[in-house]
Amino acid sequence: LSYSTVSSLGEHALIARITGRLAMPPWVVVGPGDDAAVLQPKRGAYDVLTTDALVDGVHFDLRFVPPDAVGHRALAVNLSDLAAMGAEPRAALLSLLLPDSLDVTILDGIVDGLTGLAARHRVALVGGNITRTPGPLAIDVTATGTVHGRRILRRGGARPGDEVYVTGALGDAAVGLRHLQQEPADRAGDAYDACVERYLRPEPRVRAGLLLGRNRAASSCMDLSDGLADAVRQVAAASEVGITLDAGALPLSDGVRQWHERHGDDPIATALAGGDDYELLFTVRPGHRGRLRAAAALMRTVPITRIGVVTKDRGLVVRSGTATRDLPTGYEHFRAG
């Protein structure tokens, strides 16, 4: 078994190592290996573009996150952004900042995780960039997709009276991460396996976003990358409305309930503030419930839960029975104090 670091290979060899494993669909006119990629546009559709970076030690930790999960997440967070616009993903660019000492098998694992998810969503990896860094490993992915004009899901479309929904369950990724961060000896068997998997390899809600846009069931939509509280705050701000959530309605998995029973803290706080879930938050006009039922019927395994209502009053509130509290601020990256 040979062990080599990325600095022992040349940049061209590293690029060839990645591009050698890629297949290109016919609408990729120029793929990797030229100055830029050239794509045939999809007729009648708009182009959708997003970029998101993951940094070792900030967004993941190579000490307990396997390389394939790093690659998977780097693409998933971008596909989640496309899903939240109602867009169909098409292509991605991969920009890698590699420390000299990185083992090339880690790089291989990252690429495998990324291309595996890409293949399942028919996303072509059409280009990218590799550079060395004296800092930690960072992976910056740009994803592009298409959407028809009337199907765009914006954050700013919620109106008073709309009902608030989420896909999937909340807080799984946060519990999965906390479980991974514990010493292996402290880990309680495989009770939290599902949560750990949700943290490591989140499934972007691409099909759900497409379906919500296709029949215009949703009046607004956003993904939960920074947690429910943050997303509620952003949709409310963009739509110039308030939102009242029903704490009892928040969908919690068995793993999340079990974790909080064991640790004696509040699962609602985790559901509100926990990041990395990559579910979709969306609003639906009361008259469009039929559209939502039609879309939900096609999503099959993706649960959809009504969790609140949009209000004219600009307050952001969480109701538990008759008690109410203000929505927590949510996790904001980058604030130190």
Add this chain to the structure above:
Amino acid sequence: LSYSTVSSLGEHALIARITGRLAMPPWVVVGPGDDAAVLQPKRGAYDVLTTDALVDGVHFDLRFVPPDAVGHRALAVNLSDLAAMGAEPRAALLSLLLPDSLDVTILDGIVDGLTGLAARHRVALVGGNITRTPGPLAIDVTATGTVHGRRILRRGGARPGDEVYVTGALGDAAVGLRHLQQEPADRAGDAYDACVERYLRPEPRVRAGLLLGRNRAASSCMDLSDGLADAVRQVAAASEVGITLDAGALPLSDGVRQWHERHGDDPIATALAGGDDYELLFTVRPGHRGRLRAAAALMRTVPITRIGVVTKDRGLVVRSGTATRDLPTGYEHFRAG
């Protein structure tokens, strides 16, 4: 005068600081502030996509490169890639990896440099991402543009007998960088100002690339980001041909000649290996010289120089009078030894 670091502001405040200064053209359907940007495609054109990252300490050094030049270069290197495809730039995404201790005025300077160049090329900054990093400042820009199918400039189109050309002069950026790296006391007045400026704020050859593609004057094209020798090697490999360069024909500025006279080393070596020039290397069929003259007449201030010929023999050679030598390997990022 208030001094603050990026970590003292929230992520939302940092984003607002950038997006508050942006104006959007009408074809930007959704700009910054949603999950992704949505662009109206240009009719009949293909989409062109490229990404390139700059890392402090690797691609620039904040100790002697002003912030606006960092922002300028981060966009310029991407526009240069689009130019080398014959594409018209349209939009960019800005992904920032910021150390906690970074002064926000440095961030402001970077954004000013980037948006200044963007405005001159009518590029809309439609989105991006900000994250913190325990490593050095890194700026990853993705640029997108459009090109008509028959105007795409690829690396692989050179044929034996084609003539080899470059825009501008070679080695300026390398000399500018060496001059900047010297102690201020060692700097010889402003004799190298033009070289320093070419290093700090390279002018991507967007118009030249468009003109070479528009009338199909060029049979292949690539930008010189990693130096002439590297570009010659890549074009020859992609086209499955050899290339012979004429050392005496390589265009050298007064600054480059003066630097080498003073330091007693070979300006040809700098012209071949020096990176960061962001000129275009391209080939022209002998029968298409008229097209090249027509394109060159419209470029006005951009010099074009014939520097060699494409050969059937796969050798890569530099000729000086009657002597020949092999093309040097050129600078390759990332090789440690």
